[in-house]
Amino acid sequence: MSSKNDSTTETSPKGTVVLNEERCKGCTYCVRFCPTGALEMTDRLNPKGYRLPTLAHPEKCNGCDLCGMYCPDFAIYGKRLKKKQQEEE
């Protein structure tokens, strides 16, 4: 799957996360249990007043979707990027 070229694998992310801000309740599970530490909490609030997470380190995300499994509110999920998308990112 991943390129043999080290510089490519370092710079291009393998995955990304999608956040549905209206559903999020700011429980911090995704941030606390992200295995690569790619997510962080922000001070930004959603319309209901909950603090939102963000993908602070997009290069670390490998799209494992563990955030999507922990999310009690079905608000966030990770997805792997295809090789072409990786280069675009």
Place this chain on the structure above:
Amino acid sequence: MTEIKAHPVDGLLRTDRIPHIWCPGCGVGTSVNCFTRAIEKVGMDLDKLHVVSGIGCTGRVAGYINVDSFHTTHGRALAFATGLSLSRPDSKVVVYSGDGDLTAIGGNHLIHAARRNVDMTVICVNNYTYGMTGGQVTPTTPDKALASTAPFGNYEYTFNVPHLAVSSGATYVARWTVFHVRQLTRAMTKALRHKGFSFIEVLSPCPTLYMRRNKLGAAVNLMEYFKENAVVQDGADTATVGLESGETIIGEFVNVRKPTLKECYEERMSEALGDEFVPYEGDK
């Protein structure tokens, strides 16, 4: 970030009702997340899956999963599910309810459904309290924990729920926490494929009515506790897995195959009546 907002499990949820009513950090949402992924993994016909819930926070699950579902009276989810399982023998019936509903108010139904080995899956989300009604003591509330009906701390003995299920006759019994999402999903997959009475206890945080009253911090703190302290002991003797010891022992405890209620009934009736007995094959 891209603009596609549909969550991978949205297909199994009634998305018009989401955001749901559960508090921030409530473990019920995570367990439903695992359950929807288990349904996808098993790849079952959704017309042949029925979710039955009682009353309570976990009792709301039946209203959020987009399959045929029953929201029954308090504690009677198992009674409804037994009838459903017998009248639709080709379907899978799942009872999704809380500790108060299943072990306290529906305790009698739980032991008899397990004793008769009714073909169904029971998922019991144990959050140590009655969440929806104001944080009263349940049979699973730990020793000395505060509750609205125990302002000086709980003094009753605590139920060992997996041991109750095993000694009543359940044929698949596991306990996981909502921290162990992958293992929980795998256990739910096994339980859905299991023929007979399968029971999964899911330990879950109740941040609002249990943890705040007991000054245990946010929901994520109990998740951290599960991460650091839960001990996986597959096949452990369930008599030793009670939570009163302070240890959280989790894993798959029992997985055996025994004739179900319907199989026993058909065998007995065939022996007694011979050719006169016509087995019920469902409402065709």
